[in-house]
Amino acid sequence: MLGAMTLTQESLQRALDARADLIHDLASELTTCYRLFHGAVEGRPGLTIDRYGPVFLAQTWDEKLSDAELKVFLDAAGDLTPVYNHRAKPVDFEAHFPMEPIEAVGDELGMTYDVRPRHRGQDPLLFLDFRAARRRVRLEARGRSVLNLFAYTCSMGQIAHSADASHVLNIDFASSALDVGRANVPRNHPGAGTLEFFQSDCLPALWQLAGKSLPRRRARAPYIEPQEFDIVVLDPPRLSKSRFGTVDVVGDYPTLLKPCVQICGAGGHLLATNHVPSVNLDDWIAVVRRTVEKAERRIEALEILAPEADFPSFDGSHPLKMVWLTLD
Structure with a gap:
């Protein structure tokens, strides 16, 4: 109280x-x-x-x-x-x-x-409220390919790799954040699969992974081949602008989610998040459902993940909202 x-x-x-x-x-x-x-x-x-x-x-x-x-x-x-x-x-x-x-x-x-408390940025190098998501991916990753978008310091990719994912691809625009992820690799159990760090704005990387060509008016971006993944992790910031466009999880979540749905393989899983406190969980899930339907896929199962008990809330409405989807 x-x-x-x-x-x-x-x-x-x-x-x-x-x-x-x-x-x-x-x-x-x-x-x-x-x-x-x-x-x-x-x-x-x-x-x-x-x-x-x-x-x-x-x-x-x-x-x-x-x-x-x-x-x-x-x-x-x-x-x-x-x-x-x-x-x-x-x-x-x-x-x-x-x-x-x-x-x-x-x-x-x-x-x-x-977990240095002082570094180039202000945010901690490990987001503690995301532990429930890392726990779930650790359980599911063995033998599966994992795409970690907006990877930051790649803790999600690292735990998937150590859980013997077949392949992990971490994508983030910040080289300094990816460098933290690379430095964590020798601290942990070496997984059986491959672990890759790819510096790029996530928007053009997503377009290319989904087999779409980049708009000519856009700036050039690192090339990445189209491919599917068994697990796609989408953990975007509230708002981010770059020469490739705008990430806006309040006003335009489908722009991010639709290509993620398209590159998630049959029977695969999609972990999607929204960090904005003012966004209602049910309203956001409705957006997720509509986007999956428009991408001509079907949700076989939808599970809501909540931050663990060290993050109490008055009514169960946590600022961080997470859904674990199983797609057809």
């Missing part, structure tokens, strides 16, 4: 106590990365506190931590290294604590990832 709009020792302890069983279970799965305090629900909107391996990470977006809140946070760190990032724009680096960079790796579901 939402209490005072501030972080207190009591509110943080309630959050930790509520996760005690989950943390025990995650430890048995070799997981050291999880959310410890979800401020939007647990008493301090605009604040999250996460464990990333050896790091105890607090992040704020609007109001900075007060001196009293910072003391609560530091006192709770225990043996972990406390790091505070204030992520309002423009970035107020003076609000960061500590100032010096910290190297760190953390574990999730037996995998090991780079």
